[in-house]
Amino acid sequence: MELSDFLEEGKYVVLAFYPAAWSPTCGDEMTLFQEFLDEFERLNAKLVGISVDNVWGVQAWAENKGITFPLLCDFHPKGTMAELYGVMRDDGVSERALFIVDPEGIIQYSYVSPIAENPGVDRLFEALERLQKDE
Amino acid sequence: MPVTIVEYGDYQCPACQRAYVEVEKLLTAEGPNARFVFRHFPLMTTHPRAMAAALAAEAAGRQGKFWQMHAKLFESHEQLDDQHIQQYAAELALDLDKFARDIQSEGIEAHIRQQRLAGARSGVNGTPTFFINGYRYDGDFTYEALSAAVQTAINGGPR
Numbered sequence: 001m002e003l004s005d006f007l008e009e010g011k012y013v014v015l016a017f018y019p020a021a022w023s024p025t026c027g028d029e030m031t032l033f034q035e036f037l038d039e040f041e042r043l044n045a046k047l048v049g050i051s052v053d054n055v056w057g058v059q060a061w062a063e064n065k066g067i068t069f070p071l072l073c074d075f076h077p078k079g080t081m082a083e084l085y086g087v088m089r090d091d092g093v094s095e096r097a098l099f100i101v102d103p104e105g106i107i108q109y110s111y112v113s114p115i116a117e118n119p120g121v122d123r124l125f126e127a128l129e130r131l132q133k134d135e
Numbered sequence: 136m137p138v139t140i141v142e143y144g145d146y147q148c149p150a151c152q153r154a155y156v157e158v159e160k161l162l163t164a165e166g167p168n169a170r171f172v173f174r175h176f177p178l179m180t181t182h183p184r185a186m187a188a189a190l191a192a193e194a195a196g197r198q199g200k201f202w203q204m205h206a207k208l209f210e211s212h213e214q215l216d217d218q219h220i221q222q223y224a225a226e227l228a229l230d231l232d233k234f235a236r237d238i239q240s241e242g243i244e245a246h247i248r249q250q251r252l253a254g255a256r257s258g259v260n261g262t263p264t265f266f267i268n269g270y271r272y273d274g275d276f277t278y279e280a281l282s283a284a285v286q287t288a289i290n291g292g293p294r
Binding site: 026027028029031032034035036039065066067118119120121122125 | 145148149150151178179180181182251252255256257258259260261262
């Protein structure tokens, strides 16, 4: 899959690199994005999650969690996309990184969260609004 | 000046149920030193009954019994189906017709969704999420940890 497969006129792509992780509270990062899909749509954004985990694990996990946006596997070879975006760690997982790609395919925003922290949606909403206000 | 504690929570979230017990202890211990505000953050993707429970709390609130319903919902250990919610409403001696009408009323679900979105915009990233005097609190939600944080806030110290 290429990033260009996701580019669409007038739409921003939020690329979320996430490591598989468990949290003592409810609501991991992907679930939170799913909860606020409406708001992302309102802000003209499409969501794409990427992890370096293998396909089978991610598919089952996605179904179980009710995730409807694409979850890509950066697995063959492992971490290629993450390397490309500069967010591959030494320990075999990607950083927990967010990128916003504009309709022309240019990265307009990036943020790396501490690996164990769910970065939430507020930064993304603010960035998407800011990017579109300047248009 | 009382310390204001805001919790964004979901009635079907096990972590919030645990937090409820700790918050009750905290509020009892702090008395007039603490003000508690609960805001809805139902995670509907993973908790199919969370919205129904939030609606029940809001509808009970319209009859002056928000906190009583809030307690019943958390103490129920996720018995949040319609039958149980009806039972809680009856136990609280609510006007059941009004309760049913209010749950369906225009705007009540929108109100909950608005709270949820406002929470997300202020940094809520899961449940429970606490704010103490306006700053997000990222520590444990045990009574001890919350109590220490409240003390710090009372002393006007760093958040």
